[in-house]
Amino acid sequence: MAVDLRTALGVLQRRLAQVTIWHSIATSLTVLYIVWLAERTTRNHFGLGTSAYDAGLFDQGLWLLSQGKAPFVTLMGRNLFGDHTSFILLPLVPLYWVVESTGLLFVVQSIVLGLGALPVWKATRHLLGSLPMSCAAVVAYLLHPALTYTGLENFHPDAALAPLIAWALYAGLTYRWVQYTFAVLLILAVKEDTALFVMALGAWVALRRDWHIGLLTMFGALWFAVLMLFAVMRGIVGVPYRNEWRLPFGGFGGLLRTTLTRPDKLIRHLVSGDRPLYVLQILAPIGFVALLRPEIALLGTLPLLSNLVSTFWYQSQIEYHYAVQFVPIVVIGAMYAISRMADHLRTWLAGVVFVGALACAVVWTPLPYLRVQPPSWTPSHPSVAAAHDAINQVPRDSIVAAYHTLTAHMSRRERIYVFPVPFRRVLYGPDVFAKGDRLPFADDVQFVILPRQLDGEAELDWQRERPFFEVTYGNDWWIVYERVR
Numbered sequence: 001m002a003v004d005l006r007t008a009l010g011v012l013q014r015r016l017a018q019v020t021i022w023h024s025i026a027t028s029l030t031v032l033y034i035v036w037l038a039e040r041t042t043r044n045h046f047g048l049g050t051s052a053y054d055a056g057l058f059d060q061g062l063w064l065l066s067q068g069k070a071p072f073v074t075l076m077g078r079n080l081f082g083d084h085t086s087f088i089l090l091p092l093v094p095l096y097w098v099v100e101s102t103g104l105l106f107v108v109q110s111i112v113l114g115l116g117a118l119p120v121w122k123a124t125r126h127l128l129g130s131l132p133m134s135c136a137a138v139v140a141y142l143l144h145p146a147l148t149y150t151g152l153e154n155f156h157p158d159a160a161l162a163p164l165i166a167w168a169l170y171a172g173l174t175y176r177w178v179q180y181t182f183a184v185l186l187i188l189a190v191k192e193d194t195a196l197f198v199m200a201l202g203a204w205v206a207l208r209r210d211w212h213i214g215l216l217t218m219f220g221a222l223w224f225a226v227l228m229l230f231a232v233m234r235g236i237v238g239v240p241y242r243n244e245w246r247l248p249f250g251g252f253g254g255l256l257r258t259t260l261t262r263p264d265k266l267i268r269h270l271v272s273g274d275r276p277l278y279v280l281q282i283l284a285p286i287g288f289v290a291l292l293r294p295e296i297a298l299l300g301t302l303p304l305l306s307n308l309v310s311t312f313w314y315q316s317q318i319e320y321h322y323a324v325q326f327v328p329i330v331v332i333g334a335m336y337a338i339s340r341m342a343d344h345l346r347t348w349l350a351g352v353v354f355v356g357a358l359a360c361a362v363v364w365t366p367l368p369y370l371r372v373q374p375p376s377w378t379p380s381h382p383s384v385a386a387a388h389d390a391i392n393q394v395p396r397d398s399i400v401a402a403y404h405t406l407t408a409h410m411s412r413r414e415r416i417y418v419f420p421v422p423f424r425r426v427l428y429g430p431d432v433f434a435k436g437d438r439l440p441f442a443d444d445v446q447f448v449i450l451p452r453q454l455d456g457e458a459e460l461d462w463q464r465e466r467p468f469f470e471v472t473y474g475n476d477w478w479i480v481y482e483r484v485r
Contacts, residue, residue, distance in 0.1 A: 022131035026121055026138040033142050034114035036368070037151045040376070041106035044152075047377030048384055048405040052076065052418045053427070054154040056408035059102055062089060063412040066096035074415045075407055077428035082236030085228040086157040088189040102409055105155040113151050116163035116328055117141055123170040123332045127339040128346065136354045141166075141331045143361040144285045145372075146323035152366060152374055156321040160190050165197065166328035169296065172205050173336075177213060180205075184217060188224050192233065195225035196302035197325060204299060237430040245433070246312040255309070270308050274316060279304070281318040281364055282326050287356030289349050290333035293340040297333035300326050318364065383477040390478040394447045402449045403478075419450060420461040443468075448481040 044050065052075040061071040061080030071080035081087065095104060117138045124130075124137040141147065150159055164187045171180035184201070187194050198221035206214020229240040244251045248269055249258040258266050282304075283290065290297035307315040307322050314320040338349045366372045378384075387406055394400055399415040407418050421428045422439035448469060454462055469481035 020131055022135040026117065026135045029138065029142060030114050030117040033117075034110050037113065037148070038107045038110035041110060041151060042103040043379060044377045045103050045106055045408065046379040046384070047381060048387060048409075049375070049377030050154055050408045051404040052407040052411070054156055055105065056411040056416075057083075058089065058105060058155055058157075059408060060411035060413075060416065062092055062105075063096055064414070065090070065093045069414070074417055075411060077421075078430055079236045082233055082430070083242075084157070085192045085232050086190060088157050088160050088186060102411065109155055109159045110151060112159050113147055113162055113324075114142075116147075116166045119163060119166035119170040120328060120331055123166065123173055124335040126170070126174050127335050128350075130346075130350075133335070133338070133346070133350045136350050136357075137331055137335050140286055140334070140353050140357040141327060143357045143365055143367070144327045144331070145281060145318050145360065145364040145366070147327050148365055148367060149319045150321045150324040153319065153321055157190050158321045158324055161187065161194065161325040162327055164190070165325055166332060168201060169299075169328065169332045172201065172209060175209065177210070180213070184221075188221065192225060192228040193303075193306065194325075195221040195228075196306060197299060197329075198224075200299045200302055204295065208295070239430065242430060242432075243312070246310045246315070248309065248311050270305075275308050278308070278316045278318060278323070281360070282323060282330060285357050285360040285364075286330050286334040287349075287352035289353050289356075290330050290337050292349075293337035294333065296336040297330055299333075300329040386475045386477040389475060390449050390473060390480050393473040393480045394449065398446045399444050400447045400449065401445045403451055406449055415444070417445070419448065420458055423465050424457075424461050446483050450479055450481070451477060452479060 045055065050056070057073045057075045058080070060075055061073045064071045064073075065080075072078070073080050073083075076083065080089075092105075092108065095108075120137050120141045121134045124134040128134070147162060150156065150162075164183055168180060168183035168187060171177070171183055184198055187198055199218050202214045202217030202219075202221060204214070205217055233242075234240040247255050249255050249265075255266075303325055310316065315322045317323075334349075334353050338346050338353075341349060361367060362370050364372060366374045387409070391406060391410055394410070396413060398413075400410060400413070401417040401419045401421065401423070402410055404418050407416060410416055417428075418426075420426060422442040422445065425435050425437050425439055428434075428439070442465075448462075448465075450462065452474075466481075468483055468485055470484045471479055472482045473480040
């Protein structure tokens with residue numbers, strides 16, 4: 001045992017002796033980023049800055065799974081895996097057995113986003129053999145606006161794509177096929193449409209590394225997408241693809257006809273609105289260096305076209321989670337491009353990446369002391385303590401309809417609805433456009449929590465239901481109603 005201990009201490013000592021200032025800088029920046037993002041997002045959450053979409057619905061689904069129950073999420077009216085096939089969430093279920101805080105998912109997401117710096121470092125070290133350039137790559141990764149915006153935009157399983165895509169690229173570049181396999185499988189588990197990236201990755205592997213593995217990746221990704229869409233999602237919600245409404249020109253058929261017969265019309269659509277700015281915000285933070293030798297950067301082409309084609313505004317805005325997958329692609333793509341340049345140009349190009357990351361961070365990235373500062377919520381506001389006082393009046397096993405800012409704090413129950421649901425359908429069920437009807441189970445609601453002041457349709461909705469409830473608790477901000485008949 002003594003010999004083993006001395007051997008272990010010797011190995012540790014040698015490892016520590018290899019730590020340089022560049023390791024220390026990259027590690028410190030990554031840890032600082034994770035801590036800041038976790039503190040900021042949990043603070044916003046506990047300051048009532050989140051709601052069912054997109055925090056409470058994941059919390060309810062995972063809590064139901066942790067209780068051994070089907071993850072039918074009443075906050076959105078469909079199964080957790082009928083919305084997206086995000087089976088990457090399953091490893092989080094055991095955490096719900098030991099962690100009671102509803103801030104759990106924000107801490108996990110912050111750690112996941114920060115951990116992407118590790119495969120970015122390793123990939124750059126492999127490509128360039130330079131510690132300073134590896135550190136520059138980590139800085140470019142952490143400062144990219146899409147990374148932080150994803151962390152601040154509630155909770156999304158898509159955040160896992162940042163470290164997983166970086167890991168898959170590193171494994172493919174270094175011929176580590178076991179790691180590559182695990183990374184690809186986990187990427188596919190994030191969401192059904194990640195097959196777009198994986199198929200492109202498989203094509204690159206087939207051309208540049210191993211054609212057997214590349215073809216297996218491509219056909220495996222295609223098979224997985226078909227399985228998820230036509231077996232899992234159609235089996236759960238009745239349709240293989242809920243978001244055809246996001247496609248221009250009338251859906252799949254119209255998009256295909258337009259592409260073949262009027263490509264000019266499609267091109268005008270792809271460059272309309274804020275889409276050119278979106279592409280600029282993805283590429284400028286690495287100084288466009290990835291375009292010098294773009295074969296790695298091109299792996300993001302299919303997901304990027306998917307976002308640009310979509311009529312859903314969020315998909316072509318850097319502030320939303322759809323862009324996070326491009327961060328490791330363009331950063332490692334830039335390092336790959338530099339590695340293909342003459343030695344005397346590499347330092348200069350790494351400097352371009354570093355300067356581009358800093359400049360674009362100042363302009364676009366919502367980090368402390370920079371130009372962009374998104375809204376923040378504080379748990380010390382009087383309405384927050386008042387909200388928790390109101391929530392505590394409601395039994396844990398009761399059926400509740402609550403104001404949207406409270407739902408992410410009450411989601412660990414079998415049935416909870418975002419008012420005015422179920423009294424009036426809004427964003428509930430497989431069809432997001434179905435709205436206005438009173439749902440059949442509206443009379444099951446036992447408690448309702450609302451702010452003292454309601455506006456517009458919400459006030460009219462409540463006036464229709466108010467005769468069936470009485471006030472059981474109230475404070476300066478919130479009122480709790482209980483059904484009496």
